[in-house]
Amino acid sequence: MTWKQHARATVLTGPRMAVHLDQVSRPDGTLGEVWVTEQPDGALIVPLDDRGRVGMVRSVTYVHGEVVTPPGGTVEPGESPEDAGRRELHEEAGITARDWTALGSVALMTRNTARLHVFLARDLALGEQQLTASEFGMTLEWWGLPEAVKAACDGRLTLVGASLGILVAARYLETE
Known part of the structure; x- marks a missing residue:
């Protein structure tokens, strides 16, 4: 039934x-x-540089205060999840990537229609952030992948999508 x-x-x-x-x-x-x-879907991007570091953005949010997460945001109408990921990575981190791997899509809550689409981005080029008004003050940091995994497991990454994205990317890289 x-x-x-x-x-x-x-x-x-x-x-x-x-x-x-x-x-x-x-x-x-x-x-x-x-x-x-x-709600609309979201895209979360785990940018990995050639030194094995993950690009993370730190910001202060209205609801949760200071958070650290891989770049990401809303899939706008008419956008594919990958297009949204490319846009958000450039806006929030000033990064463009030539190598994209889709790592999957998940529902974050049982009574919410939004899905989170997770991507690994490599072969990175750094540029200037293109922050929107709601992203004011967002800063880019580079974390070693083991430290990001540890933060996902010990609760320092307070947004579930951030932890999920880091752990899925780490697992993918282990099996590559």
């Missing part, structure tokens, strides 16, 4: 999101309500 939606009420909309309250039948046949947040 599967979930079945009977009705949907949209209770909130914004420029990049909507919140719905769905009336559903659960797989066991019981009736219930499920809150669903609809």
Whole structure:
């Protein structure tokens, strides 16, 4: 048996999101309500230089304060996840890359439609950041891959996508 939606009420909309309250039948046949947040997908890029260092960006966010993460952001309408990744890498880190590897796509939460698309970027060229207003003050740092993995495991990378991206990239590089 599967979930079945009977009705949907949209209770909130914004420029990049909507919140719905769905009336559903659960797989066991019981009736219930499920809150669903609809948001665009994201792209996260793990840029790896020729010395084995990962480009990380440090910023201060409205909700979580200071965070460190690989570059990334929202997939805009009409953009592919890789195109969004290329744009975000250039904006946030001032980096362009000639070698791109898709590492997978994951759902981060069970009641949110957004998926995170993770990429490994290599053969890097450094340039100037092209920060947007919401990225003001973002700085680029270079971390050794082992240190980034350790930070992902010990909680210093507080955003789940950051930890996931680093760990998936490290695993991929081990098997390459």
